[in-house]
Structure formats: C-alpha cells, structure tokens
Amino acid sequence: MRTAYRVESVRAAEAALMAGLPEGTLMRRAAAGLAGACAGLLGRVYGSRVVLLVGSGANGGDALYAGAGLARRGAGVTAVLLGARAHEGGLAALLAAGGRVADDPFAVLARADLVLDGITGIGGRGGLRPEAVPLVRAARGSGAVVVAVDLPSGVDADTGAVDGEAVRADATVTFGAYKPGLLVDPAREYAGAVRLVDIGLADLLPSPPELEALHHADVAGLLPVPAAESDKYRRGVVGVVAGSARYPGAAVLAVAGALRGGAGAVRYVGPAGAAVLARYPETLVHAGPPADAGRVQAWVLGPGLGDTPGADDVLGSDVPVLVDADGLRALDMAAVRARPAPTLLTPHAGEAAALLGTDRADVEARRLEAVRELAARYGATVLLKGSTTLVADPDPGVPVRVNPTGTPWLATAGSGDVLSGLAGSLLATGLAPRDAASAAAYLHGLAARRAAAGAPVAAHDVADALPGAWRDVAA
Template sequence: MIRAHTVEQVRAAEADLLARLPEGALMQRAAAGLGYAVLDLLGTAYGRRVLLLVGSGDNGGDALYAGALLARRGVQVEAWLLSDAAHRGGVDALRAAGGRAVPWSSIGQRQHAQPPNPRGLVPNRNIFDVVVDGIVGIGGRAGLRPEATNALELLAGIPVVAVDTPSGVDVDTGETDGPHVTADLTVTFGTHKPCHLLDPAAQACGAIHLVDIGLDLPQAQVEALQAADVAALLPRPAPDAHKYTRGVVGVRAGSAAYPGAAVLSVSGAACGLAGMVRYDGDPAALDQVRAAHPEVVGPGRVQAWVVGSGSDTGAEDAVRRSLADGVPLVIDADAIAFAGTTRGRPVVLTPHAGELARLLDVERAEVEARMLEHARLAAHRFDAVVLLKGRHTVVARPDGRARVTTTGTPWLATAGAGDVLGGLVGALLAAGLDPFDAASAGSWLHGAAATRAAQDGLIVASDVAAALPAVLGTLVGR
C-alpha cells in the first residue's frame, strides 16, 4: 500500500523525530538520499554538471547538502540562490566541497546582458546535465515567484529532479494553480504526499523515489493499492462453495440505442469473481448478451446490481427497481443523474469528470483541476462511494478517506471501458467486498487488465474484459 500523508501529518512526525535526533541529522538523511538518487540518474559522477535551484526553506537546504555530496564525488555543482535567505549551512557546505553558489540577481543580470542568440537559446541550456528543484518545500503555496519561473525558462529541456515535491504544486490536493515545476524524477522523504498520486500534480512528478528518513506516521487519508493489497482483497471460493455462495451479480444495462453497453457490462461482471451473472436489462440487448456470454442467466435474486451503462431513457426505472431489492448497487452513466435517490444505501457511483460536473452543477474543468475535492464532495453529499474516473482514478468515501488508482495506460481512454469497470465492481460487491474495497480494487484490476491487453497492441473495451481473467489468475495464487 502506498500511503500519502498531508503536510500537517509530515510536519508533526518530523517535529517528533527532530526532538530525538542531533541537530541537522534529519536534513543530512534527506540530503544523502537525494544525492545518491541524482548520482543514480547521472550514471557517473566525473564530468557531470548539476545545477541547484535553491529557495529559502529547508527544501533548499536539502538540495545544497546533496550538492555538497555530489561535489565531493567529482560532479561539477552550481547553485542559483533564488532567495537571500538560502540555507546558510548548506551554502557553506557546498562551497567547502568545491561547488559554486551564485545569487540569482547576478544570473539574471548576466542573462539580460547576453546578445541575442539566432536560435533563441541561452548558454545555460546545454551546460547542465540535471537541474535539482529545491525552490519551494512542502509548506509552500501553489504557484511560483517570477525569479523561479524565469530560471526555469532558461533551463527548459534539461532533466529535472524535484526535492520532495515539484515546486509550485499544491501538496495536499494535487492542484496546479499557477506555474510549477515539471520533474522527470521526484525524490520524496519519509512518505508519499497526496500530490504524488493525485492529478494534475501527479503528472508533474515524473518517477517517484521514496527515501526512508525514519518518520513515525499516522493513518493516511489518501492511499494507493498495490498488487499485494488487491490480491489480499480478492474473494476465493471456500472448499464447499457453489455458484450461489460465491455471489450473484445482476446487470441492468444497455438499450435499443446502446446494446453493446449491456455486453460490455456483463463482460466485466463475468470475469470469474462471482458465481453467477444475471442479465435483466433491455430485451433489445438480450440476444447480443447471450451470444457473447452463454453462461449468463435471466432475472432472479442477486447480491448486487450494476445499473445504468447505456440505459438511455430506462435508467430511472432500472435504479428504482434495483433499490427495491435492498442490495449494493453500482450506478453508472445515465443512472448517475438519479444518485439523489440512493442516499443511505451501499452504493458505488462511477462518474467521469463530465458526469460528476453535471451532478454537482460545476464546470468539468473544475472537477479535473480538483479531483480529490470533488470526489469527496460528491461522496459526502450523496452518502456513497464515488469512483471518479480519470488517468489516476479517485475513489472517495463519505468520511473523506480516498484511494487513488495508479495502474492503467492512456489507451484505456476508449469507449465502453467504463461499462466493463462497472460490471467488474459489481462482481466484487456480489462476492462480498464492501463498496470502498470493491471500487478501489476493481479500478486497480481494470487498469492492470488494460495494461496487459495493450502489450499486444492497441485496445478497445472488450480487450480489457478479455484480459481480466489472466490478471486475476496472477493474483489469486499470491
């Protein structure tokens, strides 16, 4: 499990540890981890050139001490001090190790004095192999000051290693209001932070390298399941199991206009996790469902319903009839508009950003910019688990706890993929998982199946469904 802790939680844990360590020891731990991560990225030390962009906080101190470590190993290190309040001990350590520390004021003046370059380039761009972003620490606000944005413009195209988090992103929410660093590698300390998982900030982090500095941390409110976590959640048949004890999932999806949605929803449900799948949707889709899945049976008692994918004008009736059974529901697509009727029931809502925007009466861009905030808002308002689909899907509970899905591939952005996901989550519900576990495990499996299917070429939604049994097979043996 990846656990992402807030700034407040990290600060409290650091304060507790600092009280038990010699002065400066915690920064030295972080700096050593950062320095060796940069060395690993460089591949070799001698002849390499590294630039540090240094702000006023401890984040800049981490960068400076890491720069001193690099300089002692033969790297040519220069620091641009973007603040007059740069960490004095770190500056002294860098200079003592043979590195250079230059005030930004002199860099800016030097650049303005440069004659125009016919290609529009500045000399700095090809001098450095790596830029280390030590501009703003985790306590900083979103956005960057002009001197930082100007420095980054001069260095565009050079690989960037961010210290703890990319400067300029909102650490706790993953929002990116204003200019920010886009890193190739982020070296973080003690724990992941929400911005490492949550889009859009996660897209600015690049690869994540976690350095253990000995923090004792509380329960995180944002998590990301890993393969072992999903394997532990998956239901397994008891020795005396039969199809009914393994769970029966019902599907009310599809319509005359969208019969394929019924097939895809059933395909997700019929992945093998539940003992039986019943189809009780639009008769116009029945023949296609039977042709694709001869094992699927007709109406009857179920342990969970999957409702709404491609239901068109029949969505409201499907929700009403499914609620009458008193079992957990997955509500997708057209049925999401009727989420207000499901409060107090065990429900998973599975909107994409546009659907959630309509449900909350906000702009889609607002949802995409603040996914965690809007997923939590909807979960609280509708008293349901909300699975907000995206590059990094967010699953939120009414109490604010959230999980982020990091499996998947851009090729998963294909019509009908959400229908498969709804059926899969429904199968997990029918097999006995609670809505939060079913939604987060289902989202992880969906992304993993898409990644597996994409290894053989471009994919469509039915390829994702077809890859599910193989992905599940690798996990149930763990």
C-alpha cells in the first residue's frame, strides 16, 4: 500500500529525525537520492548540461547539493538563483564541485539537458511567483527533462490544488513520504513519474496517513471467495433499481457490473426487465416496487432511473445502499444521515458539485476537500469519480483512498453504471462501504486498461474484462 502524509506530519517527522543526526545529514541524504535519480534520467552524466532553479529555502538546498553531486561526476551544472539568498552550504558545495551561477538564465536553460526545479517544494502555496514564471516556461520549452525536487513548485502538497502557474515536471523525486498532491489531481498531472527516496522517516510518520493507494495484494485481501458450503444466497444478493423506458441500457450495464462483483445473485427491479433478461437471463427480475422484490443484502439505486419510483423504498431499507446518477438528484441529506445501514454515494464531479451547492470546476480543482466535505455532510462513504477517483469515509480520521488504476479511456457513457453494479455487488458480499468502493474502483480501472489496450472501449467491454482483472489481482 502506498501512503501519503500532510506537510505538517512530514515536517514533524523530519524534525524528530534531525534531532539525533549531525547538522545537514538529512539534506545530504535527500540530495544523494535526488542526484542518483537524475543520473538515471540522464543516462550519461559526464558532459551533460544541468540547470538548477534554486529558491531560497531548503528545497533549493536539496537542488544545490544534488547539483554538486552531478558536477563531481562530470556534468556541467549551472544554478539560477531566485530570491535574495540561497542555501549557503549547498551553494558552497556546488561551487567547490565546479558548478557555477548563471549570468544569463535563459541562455543556459535553452541548452539544458535536465532542469531541476528547486524553487519552492512542499512549502509553496498559491502558484509560482511572477519572477519564476518565465524561467519555468523557458525550461519547459527547452526540451530538457524537468525534475521536481520533492514536489512541483506551485502546487499544493496537502490538497493537490493548483492555484496559478506551476511547474510541469517529467518526474518528481520526493523525500521520506508521498504527499497528497502527488497522488491527487490536478497536481498529480504536474508531477510526472514519481520516485520516493527513503531518508529514514518511515518509523516517525503518524498513523493513520492522510491518503492510501491500494496495491494488488491489498485488494486481493478484500475480495470475497466462496466457501465449500456457499450457495447463491449465502454469497449475497444485490438488488439493482435502475433504468427506465428512456435509459434501459443503464440497467443492463449496472447488472453487468453486479453479476461480476462476487454476489451470488442479482435482483433487478424496474421497467427495463426485458432488456436485462435478453442480455443476462440469470438475473432475477421483478417489476417492483423494491419492497416487494425479495430479500437483498445491498441495493444499487440510480443509474438511468429517470423519474421511475422506488427511491424511497430503497433508502428506507435496513441494508447498505449505493446511490448513483439519477438517485443523487434531490437526495435528502437528513434521510441519508438517518439511515440505519451504511450508504455509499458515487457522484462524478458535476453531481458532487450539485450536492455541495458549488460548481464543477471548484470540485475538480479541490477534489480531496470536496470528497471529505461530502462524506461529512451526508454521513456516508463517498466515491468521487474522475481523473483520480477518491473514496472518503464519513469519519474524518480515516484515510481517504485514491485509486491508482484509472485510465482516461473510462470517460465513456455507461462506465459509471458498471462501476455502481460492481461496487453494490461487493457490498452485498459483506464488504464495508469503503472497502467495496475501493476494490470496485481498482478492478474497474484494471478492466478498462485490459479492454482498451490503447484504443477506445465501450462500457460493456469494461464489464466483460472484469473477470480477467479479478484473476490478475487474486493470482
């Protein structure tokens, strides 16, 4: 599992570690790892041209010490100093190793093979200062490899927000721990490939972290496996209230996901029964209302529902309920908070904005804040779909999970319906909402990658690829 920590947690761990080390040791550890990563990106260090964009803080010191290490290996290293002062020890080390300070920053940037962004790092807020912007633009326009030191300058380490201009890195070398902004968009898109350098913080970081990103082994431990005595009812029955005369396909796709989510049976309730049975004859179909359809262990409510009745029956039930799409419209906050069983909401950014009373752009700019706020307001687990899918528990002390398997090919009609059915099925097997949502998002992303293989896919392709994704994880 990959974990990420807020700046204050990382700073506290660094302070505790530095208290027992000679002065400068931690910075030199970080710089050594940074120099090694840069050497790997350059391939051939001797004769290469490296430019350091150096701010006045510790981030600039890291860049200067790393530059000194590259200079000792034969690189031509030039520092561009931003601000009234630079880290004294780092600058002295660079000059002693044969590096120099630029007279004409734009001339050296135009010839650079690699540019190190040491402007602000994790302490920065609110975008780049005006004097840094033309230098950063010149670095990007030079064709050089741009490497961010700890975090791209100009992005928010704790939230992933990008307010103003920021460095777009090809790679980021981060120290001691991942920061939320490296895993959550929009900042994640600015980080490029991320490499973590161990500087000895692991045992000093707090528990729990701010963010978690599951790996195969973590998800494999969550997936239900039938026992010898299992039957279709013991494995769980998921009810799907979805589809309408106008959108029968939403019902078909939600059922497609539900059938591949581990539950023993799927009950469909709604007006699209004929379409569902034509595609999936194993489905148990009922015209409704949901209260008369038979016992289920979880409900999925909303995909393509339109104005079809049934929401009140489902929300008033005593089993977990997943609410998506049309089910989110005019959702009663008090009713959700009063439910005796857990609720899982699965909005995209536009639906989340409507629930929060803001606009879509604000949600997309501050995804981590938005998912936390939604979970707190509704007392529900929230899966916020998008470029980085996030899962938040209503308990603010529980880490948000970020899904690492997504792909832009999932931006296609009906893919969210498949995800809803899949997550609802996992709920019916007995998984807690946070685990069901996290495992579903992970499998859904893997299935899309398998189905796409670099080409467009339709939602039914994603559903068909789910068994293969499950086998990959469980192997």
